[in-house]
Amino acid sequence: MLKLSQLSDILELQHTCEQHDGITLKLNWDMLKHRSPGMQEDFFSYEEGKLVSFLALYGFGRKIEVCGMTHPEYRRQGHFSRLWQQAIGSEAITRMNRVLFNTPHNSIAGQQWVQSHHARLDSTEYSMKLEHGEHSLLGQFEGKEIAQLRRFREEDTDLWARLDADAFGISEFSTIAALASPSRSLTKIMLVIEHSGLAVGKIEIDRQDEHSWIYGFAVDPALRGHGIGRSALRQVALQEHARGNHVWLDVSATNPRALHLYESCGFVQQDIQDYYEYELPQT
Template sequence: MLKLSQLSDILELQHKCEQHDGITLKLNWDILRHRSPGIQEDFFGYEDGKLVSFLALYGFGRNIEVCGMTDPQYRQQGRFSQLWEQAVQSPAIKRMNRILFNTPHRSVTGQQWVHNRHAKLDSTEYSMKLEHGEHSLLGQSAGTEIAQLRQFQEEDTDLWARLDADAFGIPEFSTIAALANPSRSLTKVMLVIEHGGLAVGKIEIDRQDEHSWIYGFVVDPVLRGHGIGRSALRQVALQEHARGSHVWLDVSATNPRALHLYESCGFVQQDIQDYYEYELPQTSNDLSNMK
């Protein structure tokens, strides 16, 4: 588990890098704040007591995502590469099937670092923010909704796991293990979507200061296209806006149906995240084991 001083250092460095580069770093703060003890997943580079480089590993099912940053004044010195050399020795890396580098599309140094490792573009994701506009959910009054929302309960675990597996390819056992983790985030709001008295979907909210991130949003495939998802999204957006929060979400560029839904609700693209698949070079031990 990370110390409060480390979290503060990460946040300060993130703000500095984002302002300098005009980007948004996806550091998954809900995960950072609630790391499980035992396996090192965060790597720090300090200079005279100041954090100048940071790299984090995030496990999602059998994939592991890599994200990080270096203070603009300390770049081109190999500092991030030094952290990566430490990270590749971590059991967190070695037990995963795929490694994905998460890099802001507009990050010149980040893109250069990834390309120098001959990683291949796997997918692209848009970060979208809910804005005021003619069709925005913010201009709509709450009326009779066809979706009802309630808090997640332990008996919803199997539903949660099934929906995550269907929509995001996360193995059910991984979701079940994550839900059983006692350090599960207190900033995370987990809601079950109901329709006609039946649980038919899920939606989660991660509250980060004045920002609310919607994610894990799924409606059962057989009930999509009937307005249930839009109804649930509208309720969550109005609820978070009423709290004084800016409402955000991420959507894959290869999911035109979801992208159209979010755009029609008033979400506007703000940033782009690129995911690159990276294959670790095989060591002599790996090659001998294959013989």
């Protein structure tokens, strides 16, 4: 579990880097705030009491994502590379079979560092924000919603695991273990999508200040294309908008079906994140 002072230092460094570089860093704050005890997943470099470089590991099943940043005034001094050398030998990485570096598409420093480590571009992800417009989910809707939403219950675990495996390639075992973990986020809202009385999908909401991020959105493959997902998405968007929050989500550039759905719902691309696969040294 990270200390409040560490979280504050990370946030301050993030704001400095984002303003200087004109980028958006994906630091998965929901995960940072709820780290599991006993596993080192965060690495810090301080100079005279000031955080100048930070590297974080985020596990998703047997895959781990690496993200971080270095203060503009302290770059090219080896801070981030030293953190990576600490991280690469940690248990959090050695138990994984896949490592992905995450860096904003427009981050010159991030892209240069990744390329210096001979990583291969694996995928690209768009961050999208819901805007007002002719077809926006925030517009008036006079029909009847065909999806109903309710809170996740323990008996939904198997459904959750199956949908995660189908939509995101996360093993059912990993999802079940994460749901059973005592460190599971209590701030993330987990909703089950129902249609005609049957549980057919899932959607998660993570509120960060005035922003609401939608995660883990999936509908049973047999029922896609019938408007169930759009109905659920609209209800969540209106709920979060009523709170005064901006609604965001991420979508893979290689998922044209989802990308088309979100664009048709009024989501507009704001940022691009690149993921590079790193081949771990053979031991």
